Amino acid sequence: MNNEKTLFAQRLITAMQAKGYDPKPSILEREFNLRHNGKPVTLYGVRKWLLGMSMPSSDKLLTLAKWLDVPPEELAFEKDIKKAIAQREARWQQDIGYKDKDIVDAFLALPPSHKKVIRDMIVALSQKI
Numbered sequence: 001m002n003n004e005k006t007l008f009a010q011r012l013i014t015a016m017q018a019k020g021y022d023p024k025p026s027i028l029e030r031e032f033n034l035r036h037n038g039k040p041v042t043l044y045g046v047r048k049w050l051l052g053m054s055m056p057s058s059d060k061l062l063t064l065a066k067w068l069d070v071p072p073e074e075l076a077f078e079k080d081i082k083k084a085i086a087q088r089e090a091r092w093q094q095d096i097g098y099k100d101k102d103i104v105d106a107f108l109a110l111p112p113s114h115k116k117v118i119r120d121m122i123v124a125l126s127q128k129i
Contacts, residue, residue: 009052
């Protein structure tokens, strides 16, 4: 069981780095809590995830997977996460035009609190009425 937690920690660190984040507890805590609708996690809690001392519950795992753009099963279970990330990045390069890339760059330059507002608005607009 302990090995499972260690492997999860490695996959979490890899996924954070692939998205351009330093795998630090303070960064993970901030970014996770901006996106999770449930009870916020503590700095100590996410530190345990990164050190392989514990694993998140399923609802928290879904939030992590969505944020890091990794299928939850790849984050939770031993799979080739680097290959999956490379495939998504290749698809991204093919499917997005230059105007959309400018919008994404502007979005990425926003502070985290503004990103959350934009993210929530996009989700609300994309839901079926």
